[in-house]
Amino acid sequence: MAKVRVHELAKQAGISSKEMLALLQKAGIEVKTASSGVEDDIAEKVLKVAARPRAAKQAAAKQAATTPTAARGTASAGGRSSGGSSPKSYSASPDGAKTGGGAKSPPKPKTSSPNGGGGGGGGAGGKMRRVVIDSQAARRGPGGPPAGQPARPKRGGRRRRPVFEEPVEKVEEESLEPQTQIVRINSGATVKEVSESLGVPAAEVIKKLMDLGEMATLTQTLTDEAIGVIGEAFEREVDLTTIADETDTEVATDDAKSLEERPPVVTIMGHVDHGKTSLLDAIRETEVAAGEAGGITQHIGAYQVHRGEKLITFIDTPGHQAFTAMRARGAKVTDVAVIVVAANDGVMPQTEEAIDHAKAAEVPIVIAVNKIDVEGADPQKVRTELSAMGLQPEDWGGETIFCDVSAKKREGLEHLLDMLLLVAEVEELKGNPNSEASGTVIESQLDPGRGPVATLLVQRGRLKVGDAMVAGSQWGRVRAMHDHLGKKLVEAELGAPVEVLGFDGVPEAGNTFRVVETDRIARSQAADRANRLKTEAIARRARLKVSFEDAFAQAQEGTLNTLNLILKGDVAGSVGALEDEIAKLPQSEIKVNVIHHGVGGINESDVMLASASEAVVIGFNVRPVGDSRLLAEREGVEIRTYNVIYKAIEELRSAMQGLLAPEEVESSVGSLTVRQTFKASKIGTIAGSHVDNGKVTRGASVRLVRDGTVVYEGKIATLRRFNDDVREVTVGMECGVVLDNYADVKEDDVIEVYEVKSVERELV
Numbered sequence: 001m002a003k004v005r006v007h008e009l010a011k012q013a014g015i016s017s018k019e020m021l022a023l024l025q026k027a028g029i030e031v032k033t034a035s036s037g038v039e040d041d042i043a044e045k046v047l048k049v050a051a052r053p054r055a056a057k058q059a060a061a062k063q064a065a066t067t068p069t070a071a072r073g074t075a076s077a078g079g080r081s082s083g084g085s086s087p088k089s090y091s092a093s094p095d096g097a098k099t100g101g102g103a104k105s106p107p108k109p110k111t112s113s114p115n116g117g118g119g120g121g122g123g124a125g126g127k128m129r130r131v132v133i134d135s136q137a138a139r140r141g142p143g144g145p146p147a148g149q150p151a152r153p154k155r156g157g158r159r160r161r162p163v164f165e166e167p168v169e170k171v172e173e174e175s176l177e178p179q180t181q182i183v184r185i186n187s188g189a190t191v192k193e194v195s196e197s198l199g200v201p202a203a204e205v206i207k208k209l210m211d212l213g214e215m216a217t218l219t220q221t222l223t224d225e226a227i228g229v230i231g232e233a234f235e236r237e238v239d240l241t242t243i244a245d246e247t248d249t250e251v252a253t254d255d256a257k258s259l260e261e262r263p264p265v266v267t268i269m270g271h272v273d274h275g276k277t278s279l280l281d282a283i284r285e286t287e288v289a290a291g292e293a294g295g296i297t298q299h300i301g302a303y304q305v306h307r308g309e310k311l312i313t314f315i316d317t318p319g320h321q322a323f324t325a326m327r328a329r330g331a332k333v334t335d336v337a338v339i340v341v342a343a344n345d346g347v348m349p350q351t352e353e354a355i356d357h358a359k360a361a362e363v364p365i366v367i368a369v370n371k372i373d374v375e376g377a378d379p380q381k382v383r384t385e386l387s388a389m390g391l392q393p394e395d396w397g398g399e400t401i402f403c404d405v406s407a408k409k410r411e412g413l414e415h416l417l418d419m420l421l422l423v424a425e426v427e428e429l430k431g432n433p434n435s436e437a438s439g440t441v442i443e444s445q446l447d448p449g450r451g452p453v454a455t456l457l458v459q460r461g462r463l464k465v466g467d468a469m470v471a472g473s474q475w476g477r478v479r480a481m482h483d484h485l486g487k488k489l490v491e492a493e494l495g496a497p498v499e500v501l502g503f504d505g506v507p508e509a510g511n512t513f514r515v516v517e518t519d520r521i522a523r524s525q526a527a528d529r530a531n532r533l534k535t536e537a538i539a540r541r542a543r544l545k546v547s548f549e550d551a552f553a554q555a556q557e558g559t560l561n562t563l564n565l566i567l568k569g570d571v572a573g574s575v576g577a578l579e580d581e582i583a584k585l586p587q588s589e590i591k592v593n594v595i596h597h598g599v600g601g602i603n604e605s606d607v608m609l610a611s612a613s614e615a616v617v618i619g620f621n622v623r624p625v626g627d628s629r630l631l632a633e634r635e636g637v638e639i640r641t642y643n644v645i646y647k648a649i650e651e652l653r654s655a656m657q658g659l660l661a662p663e664e665v666e667s668s669v670g671s672l673t674v675r676q677t678f679k680a681s682k683i684g685t686i687a688g689s690h691v692d693n694g695k696v697t698r699g700a701s702v703r704l705v706r707d708g709t710v711v712y713e714g715k716i717a718t719l720r721r722f723n724d725d726v727r728e729v730t731v732g733m734e735c736g737v738v739l740d741n742y743a744d745v746k747e748d749d750v751i752e753v754y755e756v757k758s759v760e761r762e763l764v
Helices: 006-013 017-026 040-066 122-139 168-175 191-198 202-211 224-233 243-251 276-284 321-328 349-361 379-387 413-427 519-541 548-556 572-584 604-613 628-635 645-659
Strands: 003-005 037-039 182-186 237-241 265-270 301-307 310-316 336-342 365-370 401-404 438-447 451-460 468-471 474-482 497-503 512-516 562-569 591-599 615-620 639-642 663-680 684-697 701-706 709-721 728-730 734-739 750-759
Touching: 003 006, 003 040, 006 017, 006 037, 006 040, 017 040, 017 413, 037 040, 182 191, 182 224, 191 202, 191 224, 202 224, 224 237, 265 276, 265 349, 276 301, 276 310, 276 365, 276 413, 301 413, 301 497, 310 413, 336 349, 336 413, 349 365, 349 591, 349 604, 365 379, 365 413, 379 401, 401 413, 468 497, 468 519, 474 519, 512 519, 562 572, 562 604, 572 591, 572 615, 572 645, 591 604, 604 615, 604 628, 615 645, 628 639, 639 645, 663 734, 684 709, 684 750, 709 728
Parallel strands: 182 237, 265 310, 265 336, 336 365, 365 401, 562 591, 562 615, 615 639
Antiparallel strands: 003 037, 301 310, 438 451, 438 512, 451 497, 468 474, 468 512, 474 497, 663 684, 663 750, 684 728, 684 734, 701 709, 701 750, 709 734
8 A cells, every 4th residue: 555755745735844753653553753654545534624723713713704893892992802601891980880791891990000190001901900009909908998089889698809919929929839949150150259149257167167177279170079068057958050061141131032944054974985975966967076185075164055945054074073073062953963984884983983973963863875876885784874873764674764766866855855854844843033143153264365264054144244242251243244156245144154253263163153232341351261261161171071080989979870872992803702791791880882983093073082982992902192182181081991801801800890789797806795874963874884705996986785775876985994994895894885875784785896887899
């Protein structure tokens, strides 16, 4: 039986793909994405169901169009409809009578406004009159209605709702429950700033830090953990904010009514020489690849293409470093990731790396199976290999869209674009085009002739030449702006990638840019953020993001259940063997998760992925290359390198064993029998005892047993022999014992002396 795609069915019904998906799933039909197939007979029934609400709306609209104007009520004049189906509303008339919804409008209540003018207002309707009544109620004294209003007639029988209600503000005030005070403190704050935010003296904060074993001065930067502990100590809930948090808050303030559909941002990723740039070149019909050395992308570009009346923004990357760099800094840029896989090569190491990055970023994945026209192409093999990695094709009942394309012969490109727009439709991508511009820095560089050049993606508003802007610790004014074809622009629309000149320095990729009112504000915000970034970096360097010891300590406290690892080795066999050995480790209490593995040196992309995922990088027979070591220090990522595979496993196992909570083992030290008791006014009850076995020491843990029942557990406060305080009394000797905070000791009680030792557990 033939099948119809969900998105095709949605077009026939005149609704969105997302609405059609919801309708099908509500009916119990198993569909996962907009490309899933639905059988013809079911599709026919669904179309009938989907047509009902639309037919009802059309009928209602037709009826409303034919209804005489006079019969529709006077909602605009009276603030309410007078139709028979509407509930009638009543208000107080001067003579105390009720006026119904169908009768004449009641007289306007006369009130005195603060400036002496008359109140009321028929044009404002019920809403305005409610405000007047509430304000009168607020001024009403305990004796009755406000001035100018007649007294309510007395009525017997049931209690009625008063005409003049209590002020809304008062009712809301009384219903509010007390809330915990939340104090916002910047990450990397100093002792002085923390004390001011918490409202406690700085000396108290320093004293609390000393109690925790940390010496700090007034201007010392504190780690996020230290700030959190101080907040708890002073019974305050602390909300730590960073530059990225504040930027997200600033951008995400749009009203839903002001949002409009925006172009999806698509990132092209995949293995080298699998045709990423050739595919993009074929889509936008330009010769980008031909002008680049060796056909390999030498820069990061952002381009836009048309598909019908809609636009799609593509980001072409030379690798995955920029992708992870932006994600590590909290930038929400990519909406869809297209993984390009050559049909003749299949899944390669960089293909797996691209998939790992896309999964970690939690963005929808579309697979473009390229080179289907070359000899040895096997698209089904690609589907099989990717299915083993959890990317099940839709044709096989999965959720991943696969598109067979040929960049060389330009086959399957329209289908790929349609699928990208379909994913974008389901994701409901929107933005506000009528606000001050903001977005993300995609790429930046220092051009010898033009100065700092930045490629910006406008994600909100419209960017204009002359706008003052700030991005991270850099600021400037838009001096010139060009699109991806080099065309000079005066204004950049929502969702457009543009090249901008005018920054005073080179902003980092992944930073959020914002348009502000004046250069002065931009300069001030940039300077403030530069200081904030510096203090945050100091706080971050005060502790590594993740190390073996810290990760396992967190796991022991129950705050970390998974340790993320990135494995790099000299050959695939070594990486596979290391992964197999890690899998053999007992992971009942903590799970070791390998989020990425690869062959070759530890590069900056690995470090950025580790930074974004809070992972530890383990290298086997490889070392950091380029500036990856410096980047790791800056990002707080730990890199561990080994030459012997069992050394790596042994260290990992030792760390896991150190994680295990030690077992508490109790051992008996001695026992005493109480033979006589004495009362001392300053000391309490002294138990004259005989040491039956072992020994007893001052401060030892004891249990007091009476007739086989434990009546006290605590410690020995005082131990005396004759008139002298002693530290220890051994078997066969007599002594006087005073228990800590317990005086009800009786003859023949038995005092058991014990100690608890922590014994390390074995990892089994």
